[in-house]
Amino acid sequence: MPPRPQVLNDVFQQAADQARQKLPQLTRNQQVSRLYRNSLKVLNSWAIDRDIFNEEATKLRARFDESRGCNAGKALRLLREGEDELYAYMHPDPYRNPIMPGGTKFMRNPPLPMDVCFPDGNYPADAPKYEINPDWSKATPENGRAATGYVLVDFGKKNME
Structure with missing residues (x-):
């Protein structure tokens, strides 16, 4: 006997897709500012002293500023690399x-x-x-x-x- 089709699950999935709220489309500037803000939060979790945090935050800001005004393709690549790096440096017990x-x-x-x-x-x-x-x-x-x-x-x- 062939298995019964999963009609209920398909209907339920369609209803859930209709009810699910779509994520807002962020502009490139919003994505970069969120990446920068989250990077500072992760840096604050790792820094043990305020002076160390200020030095590292200055270096982080310089990394963001050196790529300012680049073309769209490079900006998209840098944004993906930045998110990957942020994920790699995520603190196990954030501040x-x-x-x-x-x-x-x-x-x-x-x-x-x-x-x-x-x-x-x-x-x-x-x-x-x-x-x-x-x-x-x-x-x-x-x-x-x-x-x-x-x-x-x-x-x-x-x-x-």
Whole structure:
């Protein structure tokens, strides 16, 4: 008996292709600026001192500047080579800001709510008038952050929503 055709999988694949969002087409300048920015981030993960980072960043900028204004074919080749080199130098444990997701201080000791510390409601005069989110960001009306509520953290990507 011949195998049945995979009709359901084909239909599902077509539906998924229609629903999938297409990646934006970036200009060459946007691609180069993203490559430069990501290169600086990778360099920051490898540099152990700010002086070393500044020296290496200057060399990196010189490499980008020497190829400025080249023809389209050479620019495409350099962009591909740069992305390959960036992938080769990717750090296994990239630097994260300590108080951001994935950092060493992120949600280490979140402050207790004032209601837990003072259940009778008698707050001391020097107590802060604002609450702090578990990500250590101060909630103020100016920045629009909610003082309470959940912070969704994707620990795989090390970011929060």
